[in-house]
Amino acid sequence: MRIRATISARDRSAWNRLIKLSGAAAASAALVAAAVPLGAAPADALISTRPAVTLAGSVGALPAASATVVVDVNVPTDLNSAGDPQQINEVPVASATITSSGFSIPVPASSTLQQAEQQGHGTVNFTVMAVSGSDLTAEGIPAPIDVSPAAANAAQLATQAAGIVQMPAFAAFRPMTATQAAAMKASNSAASDSAATPNIIPPCTWKAYGSQYNDLTRVGEVHVANTSGLSDTFWFRHQNDETITFGYSASDPDGNWTGGGTISLTNTLSANGYHTFGQGAVDYADVTYYYQRYHDYIGECPGSYEILAVGSADVVNPGTNTPPVNPYGGCKNDPYGIAFSSPGGWDYDVGRGQTYSGIATVFGFTFGGSDGFNTDVEHDYTAASGAATTWLCGSPGDEITNSPIIYNTTG
Amino acid sequence: MPTRRRANRFTSWLAVMITTAAIAACGSADPAAGPLRMQTVGGQPVIATSFIAVVPGQTADAEAYLDNDAHAPVRITAVSVVAAPGFATARLVDVGVATSGRGLATARGWPPPVPSRSAIGADLPHGDIGLFFGITGPAVSHNYAVAGLKIAYTYQGQHYSLVAWAGAAACVAAKPNSASSYQDCSTYTTSVNTTVEKLAGLST
Numbered sequence: 001m002r003i004r005a006t007i008s009a010r011d012r013s014a015w016n017r018l019i020k021l022s023g024a025a026a027a028s029a030a031l032v033a034a035a036v037p038l039g040a041a042p043a044d045a046l047i048s049t050r051p052a053v054t055l056a057g058s059v060g061a062l063p064a065a066s067a068t069v070v071v072d073v074n075v076p077t078d079l080n081s082a083g084d085p086q087q088i089n090e091v092p093v094a095s096a097t098i099t100s101s102g103f104s105i106p107v108p109a110s111s112t113l114q115q116a117e118q119q120g121h122g123t124v125n126f127t128v129m130a131v132s133g134s135d136l137t138a139e140g141i142p143a144p145i146d147v148s149p150a151a152a153n154a155a156q157l158a159t160q161a162a163g164i165v166q167m168p169a170f171a172a173f174r175p176m177t178a179t180q181a182a183a184m185k186a187s188n189s190a191a192s193d194s195a196a197t198p199n200i201i202p203p204c205t206w207k208a209y210g211s212q213y214n215d216l217t218r219v220g221e222v223h224v225a226n227t228s229g230l231s232d233t234f235w236f237r238h239q240n241d242e243t244i245t246f247g248y249s250a251s252d253p254d255g256n257w258t259g260g261g262t263i264s265l266t267n268t269l270s271a272n273g274y275h276t277f278g279q280g281a282v283d284y285a286d287v288t289y290y291y292q293r294y295h296d297y298i299g300e301c302p303g304s305y306e307i308l309a310v311g312s313a314d315v316v317n318p319g320t321n322t323p324p325v326n327p328y329g330g331c332k333n334d335p336y337g338i339a340f341s342s343p344g345g346w347d348y349d350v351g352r353g354q355t356y357s358g359i360a361t362v363f364g365f366t367f368g369g370s371d372g373f374n375t376d377v378e379h380d381y382t383a384a385s386g387a388a389t390t391w392l393c394g395s396p397g398d399e400i401t402n403s404p405i406i407y408n409t410t411g
Numbered sequence: 412m413p414t415r416r417r418a419n420r421f422t423s424w425l426a427v428m429i430t431t432a433a434i435a436a437c438g439s440a441d442p443a444a445g446p447l448r449m450q451t452v453g454g455q456p457v458i459a460t461s462f463i464a465v466v467p468g469q470t471a472d473a474e475a476y477l478d479n480d481a482h483a484p485v486r487i488t489a490v491s492v493v494a495a496p497g498f499a500t501a502r503l504v505d506v507g508v509a510t511s512g513r514g515l516a517t518a519r520g521w522p523p524p525v526p527s528r529s530a531i532g533a534d535l536p537h538g539d540i541g542l543f544f545g546i547t548g549p550a551v552s553h554n555y556a557v558a559g560l561k562i563a564y565t566y567q568g569q570h571y572s573l574v575a576w577a578g579a580a581a582c583v584a585a586k587p588n589s590a591s592s593y594q595d596c597s598t599y600t601t602s603v604n605t606t607v608e609k610l611a612g613l614s615t
Contacts, residue, residue, distance in 0.1 A: 338474070338514035339524050343593035344463030346516035347578075347604055349613055381516065385464075385593040389524075392516055399539060400514065401450055401457045401476050 051106030052113055053143045055094075055128055057167030058101040064133030069103050070095045070201040073116045074125040074140075084212055084292055084310045090127050090204035090301065097199075103130075104164075113145070122147035123156075127204075127261075128167060129302050133197055134181060135173035138302030140246065140261030141165060171258060177250055179299030187300075204301035206294035209253055212310070217244075217289035217367070218359040219316075220377055221323040223407040226280035229342060229387030232408065233276040234285045235378035236316050244289075244359070244369030248303025253293055255364035262369070263308055273314035274380075284319030287312050291362045307365050326407035331391035333411075336399045338392045340408070342383035346392070349378055354404035370404075379406050445571030446481035447564055450539055458611050460578030461517040462600035464587035470504045470545030471581035472518040475560050477540040477573075484534035485571075489563040492546065493574055495606045501546035501555035501581050506530040509541030519587075521545040535564075546581045554596065556580045556603045558610050578607035 055071055071094040076085030094107045107113065107126075116124040124145050129138040143165045144156035159165060176184065188198040219242070224232045242265045247257035277283055290311040296304055331337040340346055355370035381392065390410050394403025450457040457476040465471050479485055487508075494500040507527035509515075515523050523543050530542060542562070548555030559576040580603050582596035 336512040336514070338516050339518055340516035341463060341518045341524075343588060343596070344461060344471075344517040345597055345600060347460045347600075349458045349460070349604075349608060382597060385588045385590050389518075399512065401452065401539075 051163065052109040053124070053145050054104055054106045054164045055126060055141070055143065055167060056102075056104040056164055057128070057139070057170070059098075059103065059130040059132075059137055059170045060101055060172055062098075062101065062132045063135040063173050064197050066097055066099045066197050067130045067132035068095060068097055068197055068199060068201055069105060069128060069130045071105050071107055072127040072129065072204060073112050074127060075112065075116055076119070080208075082212070082290075082311075084208075084290065086208040088206040088294060090206070092201065092203055095201070097197075098130075107143075117146050125263075126165075127302065128170075129201055129204075130170070130173075131176070131184065131198055131201055132173060134176050136176050136180065136302060137170045137173045138248070138260060139167055139170045140263065141167050168261070171260075174250070177299065177304060179304070181299075183299035202300045204296060205298065206296055206301060206306055209293045209295035209305065213291045213362055214288050214313075215291060215360045215362050216286040216317060216319060217309070217312070217369075218284050218319050218356050219287045220285040220354060221405060222277040222281055222283050222285055222379075223323075223326065223405070223409075224277050224279060224281040224381075225390040225408045225410045227388050227390060227410050228279060229384035230390060230408065231276050231278050231382050231384075232281070232406075233274050233380040233382075234316055235272055235274045235380065236285070236287055236314065242309075242312065242369060243353075244309045245367050246306065246308045247365040249305040249307075251304055253295070253305045253363065257307060257363075257365040258303075260302065260306065265309060265312055273316045275316035275318065277318065281318075282322055282325060284321060284323055286317050286319035288315065288317075289313075289360060291360075293363060307363060309367065309369075323405075326393065326409055327396050328393070330409040330411040331393035331407055332409070334391070334393035334396070334407075336393055336397075338400055339389060340381065340383060340392050341389045342387035343385040345380065345382040347378070347380045348400075348406070353377065381408060445485070445564065445566050445569070445573065446479055447485050447535070447562065447566070447571065447573050448478050448480060449573075449575050450476040450478045455613065456576060456611055458576050458578070458607065458613060459516070460580075460600060460604040460607055462580035462582060462596050462603075463517045463519055464582040464584050464592040464596045465519050465547065466585070466587055467549075467551050467583055468547065469519055470521045470547050471501075471579060472515055472521065472523045472543060472545045473577060473579035474509075474515040475542045475544065475575040475577035477535070477542055477562075477575055479535050479537050479540060481566060482537045483567065484536050485564045485566040486532065486534050487530050487562060487564045488532075488570070490530060490542075490544070491561045492544075492557040493559040493561050493576075493610075495556045495558035495578065495603055495610075497606065498556040498603055499548065499553060501548050501557050501579070503557075503560075504545040504547055506545075506560075507543040508533045508535065509543065514541045515543050542575070544577075544579070546579055548581055548583050551583055551585050554580060554582045554599045556599075558603075558607045576607055576611040578603050 072090035075089045078086040184198045187202040248260040294306040328334045353370040394400040461473045463471045490506045510526040513525040580600045584592040
């Protein structure tokens with residue numbers, strides 16, 4: 001349990017939503033060409049020749065004989081009064097030329113990287129863009145570089161120790177738009193053949209397009225036994241680490257989105273939101289998220305439009321639809337079930353985030369995501385006087401301490 | 412099983428008595444460097460704080476979540492409570508090790524209503540371990556709490572110890588099933604939990 005305070009619906013500070021681009025699965029990488037730090041990147045003085053992190057993966061089959069791969073650091077700027085970035089600069093910090101699908105690009109320490117580390121509490125948000133002939137592809141991913149051990153999860157600590165981030169599979173190469181092709185050509189004045197792979201991929205600038213949109217977004221679920229006196233208070237700590245997908249569109253701000261990777265939101269506030277779910281509740285828990293579309297007016301970005309989650313509120317509400325019930329029919333039948341007697345309470349302080357495929361649909365893009373797995377989600381079960389003994393359990397085959405979903409049943 | 416209960420109480424008392432000696436006898440091993448740890452999720456220790464209202468003499472039962480990193484067993488030699496500063500410290504009555512996957516949110520009376528065996532002298536295998544403990548306090552209409560357990564154990568002949576954070580409150584009441592006892596205990600445990608989270612480094 002926590003001391004319950006009234007929480008404003010939108011209590012956010014200037015830097016409380018730094019966008020991190022993320023990915024998940026690993027892909028084996030083959031280094032084909034040495035990385036070439038782009039010294040021309042603005043305000044990007046090299047601090048050390050030792051790589052801060054290495055990004056590795058595969059961009060898939062190349063449409064041309066070679067591809068130029070550029071690693072950009074995402075730097076949110078021009079925050080509005082609500083703290084939402086009105087511009088996101090993707091600053092090139094390393095590049096490589098490859099002749100097959102694999103890449104492994106060391107990213108040197110630089111002032112840009114350092115700035116991004118500070119903004120992201122040790123995590124830097126990268127976009128890796130590859131151009132081959134007149135086609136391009138891109139993927140976003142966060143890299144934990146200097147997350148403090150107290151705040152890092154096990155995966156982040158392992159990545160930091162290894163110094164390598166394995167990127168998920170990239171989307172297939174797609175033809176550049178005319179605007180993108182013109183921008184590439186302008187940056188590669190020596191390249192007269194439009195089919196040739198550009199040697200230089202310019203920095204990318206996203207500017208906010210239209211108004212911010214708020215939508216309830218699924219962050220978890222709650223199951224309360226159907227017996228008098230039982231309740232579960234679902235806590236959502238605002239200093240969270242929500243991982244959520246984002247999209248690109250080549251031409252349409254209202255649709256035709258393709259997945260561009262994953263983002264997560266890092267907040268600096270430590271306020272808590274909560275909702276108490278009563279007897280028999282089988283509900284999703286939703287939190288209001290803020291979404292923003294961005295437009296590339298020049299043609300230097302991986303898409304013409306981008307849609308991102310840029311922040312979250314701290315009020316928890318019951319969501320729509322009903323989550324599946326406990327698959328054992330009851331936690332007493334679960335080999336990892338735990339007994340819960342009254343009058344008492346059980347406050348589980350550490351939660352693992354559940355990943356959902358459809359947490360919100362905004363402007364035609366369906367987001368997926370998972371709340372961070374640390375102290376961000378908390379379940380506070382109480383059994384009032386006279387309540388029957390009930391049982392708690394987690395996902396099938398999982399101990400409750402390792403499960404992103406907690407069930408509570410009478411038998 | 413009164414005989415077993417008496418035996419368990421004796422071993423519990425013995426455990427508390429030998430805790431200091433066991434820790435003092437750590438020898439050259441770093442007491443905190445052994446293989447027994449708290450379970451973690453995402454790098455954070457797994458902690459639950461529980462409460463229950465009990466009648467005088469009855470235990471409030473709770474669970475601490477441990478993990479034996481070693482592929483050889485560790486043996487628990489003693490267990491004592493870790494006080495929650497600012498709260499009356501509950502008395503440790505007994506400690507048990509889960510013998511199935513089942514666990515405990517909160518329960519009244521010892522032994523708990525899930526399979527367990529005495530913890531003192533128990534060899535704990537590799538992997539996750541549920542450690543049940545029962546606490547109580549002497550005075551009616553008083554609340555008692557602990558912030559966790561201090562566990563002394565041996566591994567390959569060396570002595571080690573571990574503090575496992577596990578907040579628990581025993582609210583001793585003449586009528587524990589009354590609404591007022593429940594509410595009082597719930598409010599009390601909110602404060603206990605805040606303290607335990609700070610001690611465990613979970614507070615932000």
